[in-house]
Amino acid sequence: MAKIGLPAEMENLEELLDFVDNEADKAGFPARRVSEIRLAAEEVLVNIFCYAYPETDGDVSISCFVKEEFFVLEILDGGTPFNIMAAPGPDLSSCLSERSVGGLGIHFVKEMANETRYVRDKGQNRLTLAFGKCRQE
Amino acid sequence: MKIHHMGQKKNHIVVTVEGRMDAVSAPEFEKFLNALIDEGALKVIVDFEGLDYISSAGLRSVLITTKKIQSKNGEILIVSLHDTVKEIFEISGFSTIIPIHASVDAALETA
Numbered sequence: 685m686a687k688i689g690l691p692a693e694m695e696n697l698e699e700l701l702d703f704v705d706n707e708a709d710k711a712g713f714p715a716r717r718v719s720e721i722r723l724a725a726e727e728v729l730v731n732i733f734c735y736a737y738p739e740t741d742g743d744v745s746i747s748c749f750v751k752e753e754f755f756v757l758e759i760l761d762g763g764t765p766f767n768i769m770a771a772p773g774p775d776l777s778s779c780l781s782e783r784s785v786g787g788l789g790i791h792f793v794k795e796m797a798n799e800t801r802y803v804r805d806k807g808q809n810r811l812t813l814a815f816g817k818c819r820q821e
Numbered sequence: 822m823k824i825h826h827m828g829q830k831k832n833h834i835v836v837t838v839e840g841r842m843d844a845v846s847a848p849e850f851e852k853f854l855n856a857l858i859d860e861g862a863l864k865v866i867v868d869f870e871g872l873d874y875i876s877s878a879g880l881r882s883v884l885i886t887t888k889k890i891q892s893k894n895g896e897i898l899i900v901s902l903h904d905t906v907k908e909i910f911e912i913s914g915f916s917t918i919i920p921i922h923a924s925v926d927a928a929l930e931t932a
Contacts, residue, residue, distance in 0.1 A: 697845050719874055719905050726876045730844045788913055789877040795912050
């Protein structure tokens with residue numbers, strides 16, 4: 685299992701996503717699917733950056749592994765309890781411009797991942813996304 | 822992400838975008854287009870041939886700039902989407918609200 689942990693800040697977005705890209709590529713996923721996995725990861729991370737730590741600084745970590753034919757991402761943060769998969773759309777205060785197309789990022793996560801699971805565990809949000817070699821349309 | 826001003830083609834300013842438009846780079850795109858619109862550009866073609874990736878933040882910037890130019894009775898034409906980027910436009914439903922053309926020339930024919 686490969687793992688990366690960094691402060692949940694926008695300036696770390698590229699590094700976190702490049703890590704995911706690289707791991708999905710190493711797992712033998714086709715370029716187009718790697719791009720879809722990157723997209724799902726970006727939408728989850730941006731959400732965490734914007735909403736997880738409204739008044740403090742905090743970290744986010746990503747673990748990647750292959751299970752059966754799936755590439756699995758586990759994204760953890762210690763911020764406000766929030767089940768992104770159950771949310772109708774982001775409507776909290778910090779990212780104002782988000783509202784005009786609110787919920788689109790979450791829609792992408794649901795479209796791109798074959799399976800999603802959220803648990804609140806030991807004070808952390810743990811989101812698990814599993815990706816098959818192809819997107820299920 | 823790289824943005825280039827390619828000059829004018831029939832009354833339209835052509836702008837090319839290369840690389841990835843994500844939450845980090847999308848504000849740059851917005852800033853670039855906003856500056857053009859503020860300078861008085863009313864007809865802009867955005868050529869995405871070199872664009873490999875777009876996220877909801879990128880789509881939001883495209884939508885915001887499109888709305889801005891439309892409010893001045895102008896238009897933004899999006900051209901040359903790669904399959905991956907086209908897929909994102911389709912899933913988002915944006916392809917039904919923003920006109921997308923196969924190429925710069927195809928866009929100019931309908932303009």
